[in-house]
Every structure is written in structure tokens, then in C-alpha cells.
Amino acid sequence: MIPYGRQSVDQADIDAVVDVLKSDWLTQGPTLERFENAMAERCEAGFGVAVCNATAALHIACLAAGLGPGDWLWTSPNTFLASANCGRYCGADVDFVDIDPLTWNLDTAALARKLDAAEFAGRLPKVLVAVAFSGQSCDMHAIGELARRYGFVVIEDASHAVGARYAGRPVGCGEFADMTVFSFHPVKIVTTGEGGLVLTNRPELAEHLRRLRSHGMTRDAAQMDEASHGPWYYQQIELGFNYRLTDLQAALGLSQLNKLDAFLARRRELAARYQTLLADLPLSLPTSQPGAESAWHLYVVRLQTERLALSHRQVFEGLRAAGIGVNVHYIPVHLQPYYRELGFKAGDFPEAEAYYAQAISLPLYPAMTDAQQDEVVDQLRRLLGETARAAN
The missing domain is CATH 3.90.1150.10 (Aspartate Aminotransferase, domain 1)
Structure with a gap:
């Protein structure tokens, strides 16, 4: 059987993972940070936050955008379930925008019409998840203009689009979206086994994303409500999750990124x-x-x-x-x-x-x-x- 997709893993990838197995760090350590920085540099973005899969990335991106009960998330119906489910995880309502008959991506003309009607009805979205279906971005220029007019946050679900470009810039650069999500599932462009990543140019979003991926915890005294008890001290200041990516996975991702x-x-x-x-x-x-x-x-x-x-x-x-x-x-x-x-x-x-x-x-x-x-x-x-x- 010729599969529709499969990973390409070579000896360099295996050696990279083995090197981490022999190191002092297996979970979150220096290799993870190198992977995040390498992805951000490749995409000309400010910050990268790696997590256990792209669904988790979409979830915390929505939370960092402030999405919650009473809000609306819109996305394309031609996508994997996670692009919509991330809104439901936050307690938000979800709606869809039909696709362009030629590109099979979200139709920006349909989006403009729907936004006009939603403004009149008082039901504008707080978040739009713009899916880069098959590896090609939506018309992000038009989406950005609509976002500025109507005041919604743009999350580009670029799970298919690691290495893609739009308007002469790498997808993920932050020029056209507040946050960009990538997937590193085995059939995607590069793999970490399972894994995902959020890119953003906004430092406050990056800080929030990192906190959300690790139980909502902080060791930053400026964010605590009382003085530190000592060097070991941390506080949970919001409800977060265990969405961490390991150094083992990051090592594979770094090696894959070279190819x-x-x-x-x-x-x-x-x-x-x-x-x-x-x-x-x-x-x-x-x-x-x-x-x-x-x-x-x-x-x-x-x-x-x-x-x-x-x-x-x-x-x-x-x-x-x-x-x-x-x-x-x-x-x-x-x-x-x-x-x-x-x-x-x-x-x-x-x-x-x-x-x-x-x-x-x-x-x-x-x-x-x-x-x-x-x-x-x-x-x-x-x-x-x-x-x-x-x-x-």
C-alpha cells in the first residue's frame, strides 16, 4: 500500500533522540528551548511555545486570546475537528464560514458578509481560526483588514503549513495573525512524534502560553500574591494544563528542522x-x-x-x-x-x-x-x- 502520507526519519534523527536519552534532561530542558527558538527564527517570529500536540496549542492560544463563555469562535468547516473544538474547550460558541470554491480555504468574501450581519446582530466573533488547508494560507491580508475593522483575534491554524510562505514572508511571522499554530504529527511536514507549537510576536501572550501549558504555575515573584517562601516556591495563579513537550520530542524536531x-x-x-x-x-x-x-x-x-x-x-x-x-x-x-x-x-x-x-x-x-x-x-x-x- 502506498500511504497518503508518512514520516521521514533517518539516522541523524535517531542519534539526536539518543543523545537526549543519555543527557540529564528528558522532559523540559535546554533542547526544548533550542527547538522553540529555532522554529521562531525560521518563521521570523518573536516567540515560540511548544506543546504536546497542535490541539493543545489551539486550546491555549484561544485561552490566551481571552476566549470564554459568551464569546464566539469562527473557523472553516473544511478542517480537522480541533480547529473548532478548541473554542468549545473554552466554553465559547462556535460558528463556521464557508470555503472558497477554488482554494478550499475559508472564503474571505463570505467572511465579510457574515461579519457585517454579525455586527448588526451583536454577535461578532472574538477569535477567528484561519486554517491553512493542505499547506496554503488563506487570504491573510483580507482577514487582517477585517480583524482590524471588527476587532477579533486571528489565530492561523497552520498545522499543514510548516515552511509555507505568504506575501513573501514565512507563515508564522506574525504579520498576518496574532498567533500561529503548527503541528508536528508524523504525517505533517516535520515531526516530533506528536507535538505542536504556538508562535507570536507579543511577549505577554508568550508568557501566558507558557504558563497555561504547565498547570498555570509561575515562579515569578511579581505575579504572586504573597512573598516567596524560598527558592523552591511557585504559585498556581490560574487553571492550566500539562501540555508540555519533552526534550526527547524537541530533539527529533530540531533534527527534522535541518531537513x-x-x-x-x-x-x-x-x-x-x-x-x-x-x-x-x-x-x-x-x-x-x-x-x-x-x-x-x-x-x-x-x-x-x-x-x-x-x-x-x-x-x-x-x-x-x-x-x-x-x-x-x-x-x-x-x-x-x-x-x-x-x-x-x-x-x-x-x-x-x-x-x-x-x-x-x-x-x-x-x-x-x-x-x-x-x-x-x-x-x-x-x-x-x-x-x-x-x-x-
Whole structure:
């Protein structure tokens, strides 16, 4: 089976982890700080705060933004559950903005219309989670302008977009979002096994994020409500969590970061090959918006189902049966039972639902060979060629 994605771990990565195993620090130590600083430097950001996964990163980013009961978080329905769930963890209400039919990212025109109506109704969002789907940023310039006009916090969920660029700057630089979240899950661009990170340029947010990831504790006497009892003393000054990333994971992340440019180059090469090899098939291929350079975490195509005799599911299962490990990203979040119980229903976000009915993620990862990619294309061509002929 050719998987849709997989990690690339080499001996240098293994040696980096072993070095930490032989050191005095296994949990939070100097390697973690080096990893945070390296990510911040790579992305031209002020501060990095690493945590155990990107869901935790989204959660504490929302808390640091002051999100709570009575507030609204908006995001895209075409995303993983965590982009919406982070708002619910804070006790906030969640709503969605439909996607652009070309980029499959949050539609800024739809966002502008919804904000105008929400202002009239007194229900403006406190936080917008802008998802960089498949590795490509949303129209962050337009989102930033709307944020300044309507006064909401922008968190870019760039879980797919380590190494991506927008408007000539690295994603995560802080020019277009208050906070940016990355994921280091094994199928993402670089991995720490599991892991996530929040980038920000605001020192008070970074301090708050660090406190939230570690039980809400501080050793800073200026933040305490009484004099220190001694060098051992700490206080819990708010409710926090154990969301810490370990030095073991940070060592893997640092080693992986050394290979980021090579990973990105191969992903972009494979994406370009797909664009050429699939051009004549009954598919809608991914498009790039001006100024955005994708990290190509995913390569998603949409079946032009009106030209095919087989259904979306039949094509998917036909590829799986042929040893091609395709996947679907994503089931629209508002159609999940939990969110339907909150009042959402089919038809609420028609672009996201139309996308879901046609989308298939094809294999794409740095170690994928040209021969494996050719096999993916051959099997897809065989299936779609047969169905297209049958449809005629």
C-alpha cells in the first residue's frame, strides 16, 4: 500500500533522540528551548511555545486570546475537528464560514458578509481560526483588514503549513495573525512524534502560553500574591494544563528542522508532477492564490462526478483496492453529530459540503518515488478512464 502520507526519519534523527536519552534532561530542558527558538527564527517570529500536540496549542492560544463563555469562535468547516473544538474547550460558541470554491480555504468574501450581519446582530466573533488547508494560507491580508475593522483575534491554524510562505514572508511571522499554530504529527511536514507549537510576536501572550501549558504555575515573584517562601516556591495563579513537550520530542524536531528545505522541495516537486500528470483527467486540481507558496502537506483532487459513472466512494474504494492509500480531508465539521446537536445541519455550508462529496487526498510525502507516484496516477487513470467511458 502506498500511504497518503508518512514520516521521514533517518539516522541523524535517531542519534539526536539518543543523545537526549543519555543527557540529564528528558522532559523540559535546554533542547526544548533550542527547538522553540529555532522554529521562531525560521518563521521570523518573536516567540515560540511548544506543546504536546497542535490541539493543545489551539486550546491555549484561544485561552490566551481571552476566549470564554459568551464569546464566539469562527473557523472553516473544511478542517480537522480541533480547529473548532478548541473554542468549545473554552466554553465559547462556535460558528463556521464557508470555503472558497477554488482554494478550499475559508472564503474571505463570505467572511465579510457574515461579519457585517454579525455586527448588526451583536454577535461578532472574538477569535477567528484561519486554517491553512493542505499547506496554503488563506487570504491573510483580507482577514487582517477585517480583524482590524471588527476587532477579533486571528489565530492561523497552520498545522499543514510548516515552511509555507505568504506575501513573501514565512507563515508564522506574525504579520498576518496574532498567533500561529503548527503541528508536528508524523504525517505533517516535520515531526516530533506528536507535538505542536504556538508562535507570536507579543511577549505577554508568550508568557501566558507558557504558563497555561504547565498547570498555570509561575515562579515569578511579581505575579504572586504573597512573598516567596524560598527558592523552591511557585504559585498556581490560574487553571492550566500539562501540555508540555519533552526534550526527547524537541530533539527529533530540531533534527527534522535541518531537513525542512529538502522536505519542502520534494513535496513541491511531487505536487508539480501531479499537476502535469493529472491535467487531462476529469478532476479539479488544487489552485494557488496569488502570493501564497504552499508547503503541500496534502495533494487533494476533486472528482468531476458529473462526468463519471462511479461514485466518490467507488473511486475511493477502487484506489484502496489497488494499493493506493488515499484519504479524504475533511468531513465538514458542522456535519459531525456533536455539532449537529448544537443546531448545525446539512445545507448550512454548501461549498464545504460539495467539496466533501468530491475530494480525495492522493499520496504525497518526501520519500515517495517517481515510480510510486506514477503508479498512483496509472491506477487513477485506469479507474477514471473506465468510468468516463462508461458515462459516455
